[in-house]
Amino acid sequence: MALKITVIGTGYLGATHAAAMAELGFEVLGLDVVPEKIAMLQRGEAPMFEPGLDELLRKHVAGIEGSSGRLRFTQDWAEVGAFGDVHFLCINTPQKHGEYACDMSYVDSAIASLAPHLTGPALVVGKSTVPVGSADRLARYLADHSPAGADAELAWNPEFLREGFAVQDTLHPDRIVVGVRSERAEKLLREVYATPVAEGTPFVVTDFPTAELVKTSANSFLATKISFINAMAEMCEASGGDVAKLAEAIGYDDRIGRKFLRAGIGFGGGCLPKDIRAFMARAGELGADQALTFLREIDSINMRQRGQMVELAREALGGGPFLGKRVAVLGATFKPDTDDVRDSPALNVAGQIHLQGGQVTVYDPMGMENARRVFPTLGYADTAVEAVRGADVVLHLTEWREFRELDPAALGEAAAVRLILDGRNSLDPVLWRKAGWTYRAMGRPTA
Numbered sequence: 379m380a381l382k383i384t385v386i387g388t389g390y391l392g393a394t395h396a397a398a399m400a401e402l403g404f405e406v407l408g409l410d411v412v413p414e415k416i417a418m419l420q421r422g423e424a425p426m427f428e429p430g431l432d433e434l435l436r437k438h439v440a441g442i443e444g445s446s447g448r449l450r451f452t453q454d455w456a457e458v459g460a461f462g463d464v465h466f467l468c469i470n471t472p473q474k475h476g477e478y479a480c481d482m483s484y485v486d487s488a489i490a491s492l493a494p495h496l497t498g499p500a501l502v503v504g505k506s507t508v509p510v511g512s513a514d515r516l517a518r519y520l521a522d523h524s525p526a527g528a529d530a531e532l533a534w535n536p537e538f539l540r541e542g543f544a545v546q547d548t549l550h551p552d553r554i555v556v557g558v559r560s561e562r563a564e565k566l567l568r569e570v571y572a573t574p575v576a577e578g579t580p581f582v583v584t585d586f587p588t589a590e591l592v593k594t595s596a597n598s599f600l601a602t603k604i605s606f607i608n609a610m611a612e613m614c615e616a617s618g619g620d621v622a623k624l625a626e627a628i629g630y631d632d633r634i635g636r637k638f639l640r641a642g643i644g645f646g647g648g649c650l651p652k653d654i655r656a657f658m659a660r661a662g663e664l665g666a667d668q669a670l671t672f673l674r675e676i677d678s679i680n681m682r683q684r685g686q687m688v689e690l691a692r693e694a695l696g697g698g699p700f701l702g703k704r705v706a707v708l709g710a711t712f713k714p715d716t717d718d719v720r721d722s723p724a725l726n727v728a729g730q731i732h733l734q735g736g737q738v739t740v741y742d743p744m745g746m747e748n749a750r751r752v753f754p755t756l757g758y759a760d761t762a763v764e765a766v767r768g769a770d771v772v773l774h775l776t777e778w779r780e781f782r783e784l785d786p787a788a789l790g791e792a793a794a795v796r797l798i799l800d801g802r803n804s805l806d807p808v809l810w811r812k813a814g815w816t817y818r819a820m821g822r823p824t825a
């Protein structure tokens with residue numbers, strides 16, 4: 379009989395994981411503590427914008443005409459405890475307020491709610507990104523707080539999906555990593571992931587600390603590539619070089635690779651920034667000073683990029699205060715193809731200029747609702763052209779395809795001054811300059 383799977387926490391990761399598990403043929407029950415999310419999911423609607431997810435939900439959510447009926451959602455812990463053979467934890471692990479460390483309270487609370495309801499045999503599988511050592515602590519908690527007959531066991535299975543590609547990444551991952559303490563746990567996880575493994579996805583079996591560290595080091599490496607290229611952008615800026623050409627040229631070396639070498643306002647989102655900070659905090663606790671010092675530099679280069687963008691805008695406007703200047707901001711999400719504005723470099727830059735007296739108007743194809751909620755005092759427009767109307771400078775801060783397809787000539791009619799700063803190094807300078815715009819990007823020649 380097919381395994382029964384529960385997914386606890388149905389946000390960006392969990393909603394996708396639940397739908398993907400149903401697609402792989404399992405009976406799935408998702409749980410969240412936010413009633414609005416459950417209500418949306420029960421209607422087959424994703425609680426966020428993620429390409430392809432609504433379609434996958436509608437294909438499987440029970441009660442929707444023509445669906446497989448394999449996917450249901452609930453708020454009832456007893457139902458979840460009794461339902462599953464494998465319980466995936468997809469709970470948020472944000473940065474603690476005012477500290478670098480990871481806030482594990484949401485995961486702790488979810489395990490505390492689940493444990494007493496488990497019926498055996500039950501495998502609880504952590505997917506959240508956590509500080510190394512957490513799985514060991516949670517395994518002990520589970521052993522102490524689940525009913526004896528439940529035979530409950532913990533495994534750790536970090537997730538590597540990217541927002542914007544979440545469905546594809548979940549169904550066809552680069553690799554599957556599992557931290558396990560028994561053959562039973564490994565066997566169950568091999569059963570869960572039999573389809574991608576049969577398609578050739580590597581299945582890496584390891585211990586708890588390694589599984590936890592694989593996740594945080596993978597994100598740290600990605601962050602390192604971005605901060606490296608941003609440091610090179612500074613060198614290019616100082617010497618007249620072109621960081622886009624430099625990235626292309628070094629990227630042809632297979633050992634370096636071309637991905638994650640786009641210079642600009644740096645990385646944001648609900649993961650990379652908080653994950654490297656949590657890694658730093660944990661490195662500090664463990665006395666791993668090299669790791670701490672190294673990651674601190676990656677983080678500070680990244681945060682500096684946002685300030686650099688503000689200074690570039692100030693300089694382009696002739697220096698001095700932003701007071702009375704009209705600034706159009708294209709992009710609010712932390713990257714394209716998502717509505718996620720968590721720790722968004724674009725909103726951060728927009729906010730800094732606004733707080734310094736600039737009259738900022740933001741437009742984003744998908745992130746307007748979330749941006750308005752977290753930054754209600756910024757100005758917002760319904761289209762790119764409206765945002766640009768009367769602007770003294772245009773900042774391109776999230777590289778949506780819609781912005782690459784804009785007609786610079788038409789936009790020029792709306793702007794007061796044809797001045798564009800490309801914070802994502804992804805517009806075509808030739809096209810914009812041809813239409814009479816002054817185009818500037820960090821680490822690129824001025825003309």
Ligand SMILES: NC(=O)C1=CN([C@@H]2O[C@H](COP(=O)(O)OP(=O)(O)OC[C@H]3O[C@@H](n4cnc5c(N)ncnc54)[C@H](O)[C@@H]3O)[C@@H](O)[C@H]2O)C=CC1
Nearest residue numbers: 387388389390391410411469470471484487488506507537
């Ligand atoms: N968003 C992403 O692309 C990826 C996220 N991750 C990791 O996955 C974890 C989850 O991240 P997201 O999905 O982005 O966060 P999220 O905030 O979108 O989703 C977390 C969900 O857990 C729910 N929740 C909180 N406390 C709960 C409790 N006690 N019981 C049941 N549900 C509870 C929340 O209501 C929320 O819906 C984090 O550790 C993150 O670092 C890992 C890889 C990719």
Ligand SMILES: O=C(O)[C@H]1O[C@H](OP(=O)(O)OP(=O)(O)OC[C@H]2O[C@@H](n3ccc(=O)[nH]c3=O)[C@H](O)[C@@H]2O)[C@H](O)[C@@H](O)[C@@H]1O
Nearest residue numbers: 537538539540541604638639640644645646647649712713
């Ligand atoms: O742990 C997580 O949650 C996830 O974090 C990242 O995924 P994601 O946050 O969706 O976004 P990325 O595509 O990695 O982009 C992160 C940030 O880096 C920026 N970036 C990316 C690439 C680049 O060349 N330059 C650059 O500034 C993006 O604009 C964005 O702000 C990782 O890529 C995933 O593998 C991981 O699972």
